[in-house]
Amino acid sequence: MSLLENKDDIKELVEGLNFKQKVERSLALIKEAYKKHGDSLVVANSLGKDSVCVWDLARKVNPKIRGFIITTRFKPKETVRFMQEEVARYPELKVFKNDEKIPAKLYEFDPDKCCDVLKVLPTRWAIEKMKVECWVTGLRCTEGRTRTEFKEVEERDKGLVKLNPILIWKEREVWEYLALNQVKVNPLYAQGYRSLGCEPCTKITSEGDERAGRWIGTSKCGGECGIHTRPLKININGDGI
Numbered sequence: 001m002s003l004l005e006n007k008d009d010i011k012e013l014v015e016g017l018n019f020k021q022k023v024e025r026s027l028a029l030i031k032e033a034y035k036k037h038g039d040s041l042v043v044a045n046s047l048g049k050d051s052v053c054v055w056d057l058a059r060k061v062n063p064k065i066r067g068f069i070i071t072t073r074f075k076p077k078e079t080v081r082f083m084q085e086e087v088a089r090y091p092e093l094k095v096f097k098n099d100e101k102i103p104a105k106l107y108e109f110d111p112d113k114c115c116d117v118l119k120v121l122p123t124r125w126a127i128e129k130m131k132v133e134c135w136v137t138g139l140r141c142t143e144g145r146t147r148t149e150f151k152e153v154e155e156r157d158k159g160l161v162k163l164n165p166i167l168i169w170k171e172r173e174v175w176e177y178l179a180l181n182q183v184k185v186n187p188l189y190a191q192g193y194r195s196l197g198c199e200p201c202t203k204i205t206s207e208g209d210e211r212a213g214r215w216i217g218t219s220k221c222g223g224e225c226g227i228h229t230r231p232l233k234i235n236i237n238g239d240g241i
């Protein structure tokens with residue numbers, strides 16, 4: 001049976017497969033999806049550890065696979081520098097950014113709106129401009145309270161498949177892969193961050209939940225920017241459908 005159509009119990013796989021088996025499964029998922037979608041398969045790279053892991057896996061399947069980075073005016077300088085280095089290393093990575101004017105401190109009084117404008121909208125542009133049929137993400141089901149119900153292959157937007165090839169990996173296994181494969185990571189991890197985002201919305205914490213340092217003090221705390229939950233296909237009005 002096609003791995004893309006598997007109905008396996010995700011929670012069982014998290015504990016049931018060892019590191020090597022997980023790497024093989026992830027590579028097989030990307031390989032099968034690439035065979036099906038060809039150059040319409042594109043990797044979303046947020047420059048965090050999970051993204052650079054998926055990017056490395058995808059490049060092992062085929063170094064021609066393209067990717068996109070969504071950046072914002074609020075990214076820490078370390079992330080911006082790391083992004084510039086990654087784009088220089090991999091010209092297959094395209095950067096998308098929304099520079100439109102927004103109210104000052106929108107991230108404080110309406111972080112959902114801020115993420116919508118600065119992250120979700122440029123993700124829609126990337127999907128449209130790069131003619132994406134299948135986008136590949138670094139989402140993991142053990143990462144936080146909002147990430148437990150995802151599947152390895154999803155189609156929330158009609159005509160846009162989302163592949164989450166490392167969904168069943170644990171945080172430790174991501175670091176294991178990055179170390180063994182000598183993948184370069186964002187230097188902010190060395191400062192103690194576990195999950196990276198925009199500067200005003202990301203703090204260092206030592207709580208159990210990996211995403212606990214995101215949007216502290218808002219209703220979004222430990223939550224999502226919206227690219228995994230909001231519609232991403234653009235209709236003729238330029239809106240999500």
Ligand code: SF4
Pocket residue numbers: 072074106107110111112114115116118119197198199200201225
């Ligand atoms: S993470 Fe914060 S600053 Fe960045 S887009 Fe979302 S609300 Fe705005």
